[in-house]
Amino acid sequence: MTAEGVQPPAPAAQESGGRLAIADLEVRFGARRVVSMADLRLDHAEIIGLAGESGSGKSMTTLAILGLAHTVGATVTGSITLDGLELVGLGSDRLRAIRGRRIAAIFQSPSTAFSPVYKVGSVFVRALRLHGAGKSEAEDRAAEAMRQVLLSPDLMRRYPSQLSGGQLQRVAIAVAVALRAEILLADEATSALDVTVQAEVLDLLRGLRESIGMSILFISHDLAVVAELCDRVAVMRSGVIVEQGLTGEVLSAPADAYTIELLASVPKLAGAP
Numbered sequence: 001m002t003a004e005g006v007q008p009p010a011p012a013a014q015e016s017g018g019r020l021a022i023a024d025l026e027v028r029f030g031a032r033r034v035v036s037m038a039d040l041r042l043d044h045a046e047i048i049g050l051a052g053e054s055g056s057g058k059s060m061t062t063l064a065i066l067g068l069a070h071t072v073g074a075t076v077t078g079s080i081t082l083d084g085l086e087l088v089g090l091g092s093d094r095l096r097a098i099r100g101r102r103i104a105a106i107f108q109s110p111s112t113a114f115s116p117v118y119k120v121g122s123v124f125v126r127a128l129r130l131h132g133a134g135k136s137e138a139e140d141r142a143a144e145a146m147r148q149v150l151l152s153p154d155l156m157r158r159y160p161s162q163l164s165g166g167q168l169q170r171v172a173i174a175v176a177v178a179l180r181a182e183i184l185l186a187d188e189a190t191s192a193l194d195v196t197v198q199a200e201v202l203d204l205l206r207g208l209r210e211s212i213g214m215s216i217l218f219i220s221h222d223l224a225v226v227a228e229l230c231d232r233v234a235v236m237r238s239g240v241i242v243e244q245g246l247t248g249e250v251l252s253a254p255a256d257a258y259t260i261e262l263l264a265s266v267p268k269l270a271g272a273p
Helices: 058-066 092-098 120-130 135-148 153-157 165-178 195-212 223-229 247-252 257-264
Strands: 020-029 032-042 047-051 075-082 103-107 183-187 215-220 232-237 240-246
Touching (some): 032 058, 058 103, 120 165, 135 153, 165 195, 195 223, 215 223, 232 257
Parallel strands (some): 183 215
Antiparallel strands (some): 020 032, 232 240
16 A cells, blocks of 8 residues: 555566666755665565665655655656566556555555545455455455454454554555565554554564565664664665665664764663663
C-alpha cells in the first residue's frame, strides 16, 4: 500500500540479479537538489537501513522509488531498477501497476492509508481486487494475511479509528503480504509506536523476510532500531549517502563524522557503556 492508498495490478516481471538497484539518483525541486545518491542496492530477502536525521532526503528517496516524487513537485533523474526494469521515466500506467503489487510501502502514520469512512476490510479487499483477485479469493487472501501478521480477520469489520496505531500498521503490512509484494519500503514505520508495539512490528518484518523472502528498505532516524533489524545500513546526510556497509561494522567503527554524531545522539540507559 502506498500513501495514495490502493493501486491497480502489476504485470509479471522477470527475475534477474539484484532486486532493487539505485545509481546516480538525483531528486530536485527546481535548482535545489535534495537527493544525490550514487549507489544503493537491495538484494533478495535483505533488510537495509537508510538512516539519517529529518530532512536528510530519506522520504524523498522513498517517493522516487515509488514513482511519486512528481506529486510533490520534484523531478527525478538517474536510475532505479527493479530486477533490471528501469523505473525512472517509465510510463505512469506501468508505474502505477508496480506500486503495491511489486513494491509496497508503509509509513509513520498508517491511518493515512485507510479512508476513515470505509471499514478496514473493504479497503483491503478492494486493493486485492484491483490487482486481479476475484471477490472470494480476495477475501480469503485478506483473512490469511491478517493471520500472518498475528491479527484476527474479524478486525477487518472495524473502521480505522477503532484500531490502535500498532494494529493499523500490521494491517498495512498485511496488505503488502496479501499482494505478494517483493519489496517493502518501511518509511519511519515504527517511529510513532510505543516500545512494545515497535518490537512486535520489527519481529513481524524479520518473519516476513524469513518466510516469504521479502526485501525491506527500512528508513529511520533511529540508529538503535536500525542496529536491531538491518543487515546493512546506509547513512544519509543532506541527500547524500556518506557511508554504507554491514550494520555491525558501520555502527561499531563509523568512518564518517556525521555517523559518529548520529551514534552519539542515541539515548543510553544509565550505567550503560
